[in-house]
Amino acid sequence: MTTKRGLITESFKVVKKARRGGKREKRPTPSPPPQKEADTGTVREEELQKLRQFDLDWRFGPCTGISRLQRWERAKLHGLNPPEEIRYLLSQTHTDPEYNLR
Amino acid sequence: MFSDLSAQKQGSSLLSRPASEDQGPVFERLSLAYSPCSERYKVGERSFTRQYAHIYAARLMQMRPLLSERAQQKWDVPIRKLCDLQTGEQCCIVGTLFKRMDLQPSILREISDEHNLLPQPARAKYISDTDELILEDELQRIKLEGRIDRDKCVTGSVIAIYGAERNDGKFTVEDFCMADLPLQTPRPALSSDKFVLLASGLGLGSSQADSMLGLQLLVDMVTGQLGDQGEQSGAATISRVLLAGNLLSQSTQDKDASTKPKYLTKKTQAGTVEAIRLLDELLLQLVASLPVDVMPGQYDPTNYTLPQQPLHRCMFPLSSAYPTLQLTSNPYTANIDGVRFLGTSGQNVSDIQKYSSMDSHLEILEETLRLRHLAPTAPDTLGCYPFYQKDPFILEECPHVYFSGNAPTFESKLIKGPDGLEVLLVTVPEFSSTQTACLVNLRTLECEPVSFSAFSADDDDDSEMNISH
Numbered sequence: 001m002t003t004k005r006g007l008i009t010e011s012f013k014v015v016k017k018a019r020r021g022g023k024r025e026k027r028p029t030p031s032p033p034p035q036k037e038a039d040t041g042t043v044r045e046e047e048l049q050k051l052r053q054f055d056l057d058w059r060f061g062p063c064t065g066i067s068r069l070q071r072w073e074r075a076k077l078h079g080l081n082p083p084e085e086i087r088y089l090l091s092q093t094h095t096d097p098e099y100n101l102r
Numbered sequence: 103m104f105s106d107l108s109a110q111k112q113g114s115s116l117l118s119r120p121a122s123e124d125q126g127p128v129f130e131r132l133s134l135a136y137s138p139c140s141e142r143y144k145v146g147e148r149s150f151t152r153q154y155a156h157i158y159a160a161r162l163m164q165m166r167p168l169l170s171e172r173a174q175q176k177w178d179v180p181i182r183k184l185c186d187l188q189t190g191e192q193c194c195i196v197g198t199l200f201k202r203m204d205l206q207p208s209i210l211r212e213i214s215d216e217h218n219l220l221p222q223p224a225r226a227k228y229i230s231d232t233d234e235l236i237l238e239d240e241l242q243r244i245k246l247e248g249r250i251d252r253d254k255c256v257t258g259s260v261i262a263i264y265g266a267e268r269n270d271g272k273f274t275v276e277d278f279c280m281a282d283l284p285l286q287t288p289r290p291a292l293s294s295d296k297f298v299l300l301a302s303g304l305g306l307g308s309s310q311a312d313s314m315l316g317l318q319l320l321v322d323m324v325t326g327q328l329g330d331q332g333e334q335s336g337a338a339t340i341s342r343v344l345l346a347g348n349l350l351s352q353s354t355q356d357k358d359a360s361t362k363p364k365y366l367t368k369k370t371q372a373g374t375v376e377a378i379r380l381l382d383e384l385l386l387q388l389v390a391s392l393p394v395d396v397m398p399g400q401y402d403p404t405n406y407t408l409p410q411q412p413l414h415r416c417m418f419p420l421s422s423a424y425p426t427l428q429l430t431s432n433p434y435t436a437n438i439d440g441v442r443f444l445g446t447s448g449q450n451v452s453d454i455q456k457y458s459s460m461d462s463h464l465e466i467l468e469e470t471l472r473l474r475h476l477a478p479t480a481p482d483t484l485g486c487y488p489f490y491q492k493d494p495f496i497l498e499e500c501p502h503v504y505f506s507g508n509a510p511t512f513e514s515k516l517i518k519g520p521d522g523l524e525v526l527l528v529t530v531p532e533f534s535s536t537q538t539a540c541l542v543n544l545r546t547l548e549c550e551p552v553s554f555s556a557f558s559a560d561d562d563d564d565s566e567m568n569i570s571h
Contacts, residue, residue, distance in 0.1 A: 061155075062153070062155040062156055065151055066490050074490065074492075078164060078492075079167070080163065
């Protein structure tokens with residue numbers, strides 16, 4: 001009934017996407033912002049912290065597979081009052097992949 | 103009604119000498135204002151990387167305010183989230199139903215059970231006595247017991263339940279409610295009878311050759327080539343034809359073609375090619391005299407997942423030259439002379455039939471209207487595009503005519519609601535097996551079937567067309 005076939009990986013090579021690494025960074029709880037760093041570093045760290053808090057807020061639905069802005073807009077559409085601050089942050093930094101991750 | 107109109111002068115003009123040498127009377131085809139509203143079922147960018155969690159989340163986000171309001175009206179108790187549920191407290195919960203079914207086909211089970219199991223047999227119904235009903239909200243889930251019909255419910259419907267949690271962690275349901283009918287824009291009063299003809303399941307390209315005669319009779323009746331002047335004047339009041347899916351027969355879908363090696367199938371032509379050519383010729387006769395909406399169905403050459411996108415124009419080289427040919431998406435919605443039509447080709451209904459105890463297509467159709475959701479079982483057991491922003495299958499406005507195609511029999515029902523709300527439910531029968539189409543009167547929202555009987559092997563009567571009630 002079943003014909004023996006090779007593994008699928010023989011015809012399609014296993015390719016790891018580069019963005020996997022970025023995705024994993026999203027999850028671990030970030031360490032408190034180091035005090036000794038320069039101001040810009042701390043601000044950036046704080047902003048990213050806020051965005052991660054937004055990611056983890058269950059009221060706005062699942063966060064995988066869509067960008068933060070898309071998730072924010074969905075929450076807005078359904079009247080869930082997502083924080084304006086997040087949208088502001090995202091609109092300021094829309095070219096930075098670390099801010100807008102999917 | 104339509105049959106009364108055509109019976110006015112039954113046969114009289116055919117049995118008499120032609121009145122004069124020149125042409126008989128000309129009946130103007132009544133035209134209708136038409137505005138399609140199918141944008142919500144268009145899929146623009148197609149990204150299949152997302153998971154289906156979003157569609158359930160969006161569905162719950164959209165339905166929660168509606169259901170909370172209903173629940174407040176019905177029972178005056180606090181609405182709780184599952185996470186702050188207290189044992190023994192009477193309360194109300196809004197959430198998505200999930201039915202755990204042992205018989206539900208699962209590809210994962212077939213792979214993970216490493217006993218080389220035979221594939222599970224196809225069944226008519228996948229419900230069993232061991233099914234469990236579970237309610238989920240954003241964070242948690244809870245098993246349900248009590249006054250809720252387990253077999254009737256389907257996965258994916260958003261409801262509000264009333265009751266209390268017991269010590270063993272199960273929730274005893276005392277009552278539940280659905281979102282019920284949405285608001286309806288009143289329909290304008292029409293001065294004369296106008297009809298829209300609904301047909302589905304033409305089943306072209308099937309192996310039975312005799313199915314074409316009934317179809318040709320239908321086309322001739324609509325285009326006014328049949329009957330005497332009374333019938334022709336009746337046919338002129340048919341202002342639009344709506345073909346609800348499965349224009350091609352299931353047998354055009356050749357399952358072998360995808361598994362056979364290329365060199366064997368290189369010279370064979372797909373069964374759909376000939377069938378589409380036939381369809382093009384049929385449509386040509388129709389679109390030359392009145393506007394036609396063509397919806398794709400389960401077996402038609404377009405995408406499989408709901409919402410099905412319109413068939414491509416290039417498949418109809420003859421009829422697509424006419425502006426009267428409208429190729430539409432599968433959940434179909436349009437305003438025809440102010441009467442709002444909404445319907446599908448029937449996949450949603452037949453899927454619910456498989457996963458619940460309900461058998462009648464009409465009953466299921468009404469249930470989906472009360473749930474305020476076209477296809478609750480999508481994406482669980484019904485193919486569906488992974489939407490994330492909103493669930494387009496939620497009914498935001500109540501249609502006046504709500505139909506589903508490819509039903510085994512013709513059924514219709516007029517539902518009346520508060521504030522003069524009226525909805526006509528129609529299950530459009532499969533034409534290839536029943537030779538029946540149906541006519542909806544836009545003025546009165548009445549509906550009647552039109553049957554065609556023709557020569558068949560077990561029938562010695564003459565070929566006759568009868569427009570029966």
